[in-house]
Amino acid sequence: EVQLVESGGGLVQPGGSLRLSCAASGFTFSTYWMHWVRQAPGKGLVWVSHISTDGSVTNYADSVKGRFTISRDDAENTLYLQMNSLRAEDTAVYYCVRSSWYLNNWGQGTLVTVSS
Amino acid sequence: DIVMTQSPDSLAVSLGEGATINCKSSQSVLRSSNNKNHLAWYQQKPGQPPKVLIYWASTRESGVPDRFSGSGSGTDFTLTISSLQAEDVALYYCQQYYSTPYTFGQGTKVEIK
Numbered sequence: 001e002v003q004l005v006e007s008g009g010g011l012v013q014p015g016g017s018l019r020l021s022c023a024a025s026g027f028t029f030s031t032y033w034m035h036w037v038r039q040a041p042g043k044g045l046v047w048v049s050h051i052s053t054d055g056s057v058t059n060y061a062d063s064v065k066g067r068f069t070i071s072r073d074d075a076e077n078t079l080y081l082q083m084n085s086l087r088a089e090d091t092a093v094y095y096c097v098r099s100s101w102y103l104n105n106w107g108q109g110t111l112v113t114v115s116s
Numbered sequence: 117d118i119v120m121t122q123s124p125d126s127l128a129v130s131l132g133e134g135a136t137i138n139c140k141s142s143q144s145v146l147r148s149s150n151n152k153n154h155l156a157w158y159q160q161k162p163g164q165p166p167k168v169l170i171y172w173a174s175t176r177e178s179g180v181p182d183r184f185s186g187s188g189s190g191t192d193f194t195l196t197i198s199s200l201q202a203e204d205v206a207l208y209y210c211q212q213y214y215s216t217p218y219t220f221g222q223g224t225k226v227e228i229k
Contacts, residue, residue: 035218045158045166045209047218059216095165102156102213104177106165 002026002105004096009110016086016114022079022096022107030074033099036081038092039109046092049081050099064090086114118142118212122221128229135197137224139210144190147214154214157186157195160207160223169208170195202228 008020020036036048049060049070058070069082079096093109119142129135145154153173158166168177170186173193183198197204205228210221 044223045160045211045220047211047216047220050216050218061217099213101154102168102171103158103166103211103218104168104171106167109165 002098004098004105004107006094006096006107006110009094009112011113011115012086013116014087014114017082017084018086018112020081020083020094020096020110020112022081024077024079024096024098027098029072029077034070034072034079035097035099035103036070036079037095037097037103037106038090038112039095040089040092043092048094051079083112086112088114090114117217118145118215118219120210120212120219120221122208122210122224124224125222126225126227128227129197129200130229131202132199133229135200135204135226137195137208137210137226139188139193139195139221141191141193141212145212145214146190153189153193154212155186155188155193156211156213157184158209158211159204160209161205166209197226200226200228 003025005023035050051058051070067085071080091114095109096107097103098105121140123138155173157170160166169180169184174186185196187194207223209223
């Protein structure tokens, strides 16, 4: 069974940093592109970033470009999202997602709250 | 960026009746290299992550009831629930995976009338 378990969320002050992790199991992690998608409270879904199977290709939403970095550790079956210079508008549940073109498996999400 | 626009924002349907959600993309999501529409539909229930229902615009994900169907091509797409069940109350999103940034529609809330 595919499992994606996010961790690392919490309360952080504006301008601060946070690193999210996503532990993957139940599939061959290294053979899938992986994504982060976020959802602000009561709002819709917003794609944040993705990373290719070998990590050589990464893309970001304009709203996070230059502040967030996606990475992966295939030996540890873990996806990461390093988030710097956090803003109030980054407050959201962050989902780790496996894709086969479309977004076919989602984690339960981890809540990031940016507030003073 | 490709803008995805869903209609309506919400709809209330009687149990057993049909429901139709439309999704329009600002540019075609039909890729000529594979002749596939890069369009998916997701269902999200309160407190849960989204779950894929339909991909390639009309392929039903394994385990999804056959009352859910997708159609359309190019820029205009439809998700149809043929006979609404109580467990179908949820938010529904379309999403294009034709080009980054992958974008979602604003969501359509389906309720029981």
